Amino acid sequence: MSVVYFIFQQTMFFAIPLLIVALGGMFSERSGVVNIALEGIMTMGAFTSILFLNLSADSLSGQGQLLIAIVIAMVTGSMFSALHAYAAINMKADQTISGTALNMFAPAFAIFIARIIQGVQQIQFANTFRIDAVPILGSIPFIGDLFFKNTYITTFIGIAILVLATIVLYKTKFGLRLRACGEHPHAADAAGINVYRMQYAGVLISGALAGLGGLVFVVPTSTNFNATVSGYGFLALAVLIFGQWKPVKIMGASLFFGLTKAVAASYSGIPFLSNLGIPSYLFKMIPYIATLVVLIFTSKNSMAPRASGVPYDKGQR
C-alpha cells in the first residue's frame, strides 16, 4: 500500500507543474497567440524566485517564504512573457521565432546573472516547505495518506488554479471574449471586443502561470536550480495539445505524463516494476511515444483554436 502512496505523491510532483504551465499555455493559445516560449518563461520564473529563496534564507523560511517566492515567480513570468506579447501582437512577428528567442535567452540570462552574483551557476536553496501531514485532514484514512501527507502547498495551489481556470474560461464574460479572440478575432472585434487587449491578457496570464510552474517544478524535486527546467515547458505544450485545449482534459493529460515520469524516476525502488526487467530508457521514452500515438488519433479533428498563431491585423478582411 505504501508503494501506491509513494507513486501517487511522486506523480503529483511531476504532474502539478505540467498542469499549471499547460493551463497557462491554454490561456495564451485560446486568445490566439501560440506560446512556444513556455520553457524559457518557466526557467525565468524559477530563476528569480529561487534566487529569492537563496538570498532570503537567513531571515525567512517555511510557507511564508514560499508564498512570496510564488508571487515573484508569477510577476517575473508575466513580465518576461510581455516581450513575447509585444512581438506577437504589436509587431505581428512570427510567434515561433520570438518564442524560440525567449527560450534561448532565459537559460543564458540565468547562468550569466547567477555567475555574477554568486560565482557559480547552480543556485542552492534550503527546502523547508514540505508538509509532512496536514493537521486533521492528514489523519483521514486512505484519502489523508494520498493527498494530505508528504505534500507541498503548491499542489493545492495547482488544483485551485485548475478550478479557477475552468470557471474563468467558461463562466465569465472575460473567458468568453478570450475564446472568441482565439477563434475569430475579426468577429470579436466587430462585436466591440478589444482584441489586442484580450491577447495581451492571455499571454500575460500564461506567463504568470508558466513562471509559477517553473518554481513548482524545481522545489519538490531538487535542492538547487541549474538554469534548466529539463524540457518541461515543451512537455507542457504537448500536454496542452494532448488535452485538446480544455482544462479538465489537460488535467488528465498531465496526470498521465506525471505518472509515467514518476514511474521512470522511481521504478527501481518498486519491486513489482523492477522485476519486469523493462529498461529504464523505455520508461523515459513512454510519455513521448504515447503523445505521438494519441496525436495520430486526435489530430484529424483537432480542437485547436482556429486563429491561434496568426497575427491579428485589423485592416485585413
Added chain:
Amino acid sequence: MKNRKQIDFTGAISSIFAIFIGLLVGLIVLMLSNYRQALPGFFTILTGSLTHGMKGVGQVFYYATPIILTGLSVGFAFKTGLFNIGASGQFIVGAFGAVYVGIMFKNIGSVHWIIAVLASVLFGAIWGSVPGILKAYFNVNEVIASIMMNYIGMYAVNWTVKGYKPLFNNLRNESKNVAATAEIPRMGLDSLFPGSSVNGGFIIAVITAIIIFIILNKTTFGYELKAVGYNRNASKYAGINEKKSIILSMTIAGAVSGLAGGLLYLAGTGKHIEIVDKLAPEGFNGISVALLGVCHPIGILFAGIFIAYLTAGGFYLQLFEFSTEIIDIIIAVIIYFSAFALIVKTLIAKYSKRKHSKGSIKSSGSEGGI
C-alpha cells in the same frame, strides 16, 4: 527581376538591424555587470577569434560546420512551410549512424568515412521523415511531433550506445573512438589553416548549401515544395502531390541535420556521444542560424559563420570576469529582433514607396496631383 533583388536586400537589412541591436544589448549587459571590463570584453567578443590568425579562422569554420547544416535543415523546412524544431533529434540520430558505422565496419578501407557519412544522412532522413508522414497523413502538428522525436531520439541513442557493448566506453560513459579510417579527411584545409580542427566537413557543408539553393530556386521539385508551403490546398488543386511534398521536405531536412551530426562526430576531434539526458544544442542553434540567414541557403552559410565567429570569440571571454553565456544572450536578442523582419520590411517598403511617389510627383509636377 529587379523586384526580387529588392526583397533579398530588405532581408539582409533586417538581419543587420537585428545584429546591431543584439550587439548593443550585449554591450549594455556587459556595462551593467562590470563597466570597467565591458569595453575590452566586448572587443574580445568581436575580434577574439582572430587572435590566433589562420588557426583561429580555421576554428571558426570548424564550429560553423554543424550549425550551418542544422541551419540549412531548419531553413529548408521553413521555406516549405514547416517548422523543423526536431533538428536536435535528427542530429543525434545521424551522429549515431555515423558512429555505429565508424566503430563497427572496420575493414572497408578508404571508403569507410564516406559510408559513415552516408549512414548519418540516412539515419537523419529516417528520423526526419516521421513528423513528415504524421503531418501528411494524420494532420499532426509537426512542431509537437518533432519535439517528441527529439526526446525519443536522444533516449533511443543513449539506450543503444549504453546497451550495446562494442559501442560503449564504460570508463568515460560515452561512445568509443571511431576507427581512424572513418575520420573525415582534411581535404587540404589543414595546410590552409594550420593547427586548427577544420576538415573536409566544412567543404561538404558549403556544397550542401549550394545544392539546397539549387533545389529550392532552380528546380520544379523545389518549386512544388515551396508551393505546398504557401498553400497546401491550392497546390493539391494544381496537381501537386502535397502529401509526398511534405514528407520529402521533412526527410531532406532530417537528412541534412543527420549529416551535421555525422560530420561533427567523425571530425576526429575527440567528440563522442555522451550518455547524458540532454538534447543536442546544435539543433537549436540551427534555428538561430536559419532565422538570422532569413532562411536563404547562402544567407545561412554566412549566418552560421557569423554565429561561430561570435562563439569562438566568446571563449576568450574567460580572461575577463564574464561567462560565455553573454554570447547566447546576444544571439537570443538577435533572433528576437529578426522576428520583427516584417515590420522592418514594411517600413522599408513604405519609405522607398514614398521616395518613389515623390519622384513621380516631381516628374509630373505640372499636372499637380496632390
